[in-house]
Amino acid sequence: MDVLSLLGLVVAVGAILLGNFLEGGHADSLIQLTAFVIVTGGTLGAVMVQTPLATFFRAWRLLPWIIHPPSMQLREMVSKVTLWSNVARREGLLGLETVAENESQEFARKGLQLLVDGNEPELIREIMEVELLATEQRDMDAARVFEGMGGYAPTIGIIGAVMGLIHVMDNLADPAQLGGGIAVAFVATIYGVGMANLVLLPVANKLKAVIRRRSTFLEMLIEGVAAIAEGENPRTIEIKLKGYSSPSI
Secondary structure (H helix, E strand, O other): OOHHHHHHHHHHHHHHHHHHHHOOOOHHHHOOHHHHHHHHHHHHHHHHHHOOHHHHHHHHHHHHHHOOOOOOOHHHHHHHHHHHHHHHHHHOHHHHHHHHHHOOOHHHHHHHHHHHOOOOHHHHHHHHHHHHHHHHHHHHHHHHHHHHHHHHHHHHHHHHHHHHHHHHHHOOOOHHHHHHHHHHHHHHHHHHHHHHHHHHHHHHHHHHHHHHHHHHHHHHHHHHHHHHHOOOOHHHHHHHHHOOOOOOO
């Protein structure tokens, strides 16, 4: 679980609310349903126009990754690949058939099956890299959905502000109507800028970081499987794959 994402959101929103309180404001003054509908609805609609349907739904499926990123135990996988190479060295590539059947990680299982089928190292690498690149591109496109929303939200907030000011101008003769229009105008701007910079853009960047880490993890796996296919020494394979390790993975 990535606690930092939740903590960051709490700190950001908390700092704004605290600042508002220190200035003598009240939290309920920031609650405007009309402004919320304008900004969220307009932002969501705009990004739906620019995004293919499959990418749009994939973006929402990836959203939980900011809290629960996919498992990427790199050191554990290095140990696994080293074990596979030892099995292949003792029993031959066919000895990995049982290992492949029991492997839970789909990408790793596919690599092991390619090994068992006796494919050439370059062909194995090519097949696995094609899948990696395609998956990475789809996931990056999905992350850019939130980036796009972060770009639209401030502008939609300005539209909400202008609409509020139009409402104010239409009711200059009725002072009782002025307060609501002015509130919508300013709060819509806050919602647009706040949603973009506190939620949408950070979510997009966090997803991109997770996707890059996942790609590094899968690149390591490809390198390990290809090295087994080439018959490299298990100790050499282990040393090579440990080069992918970093404190953040």
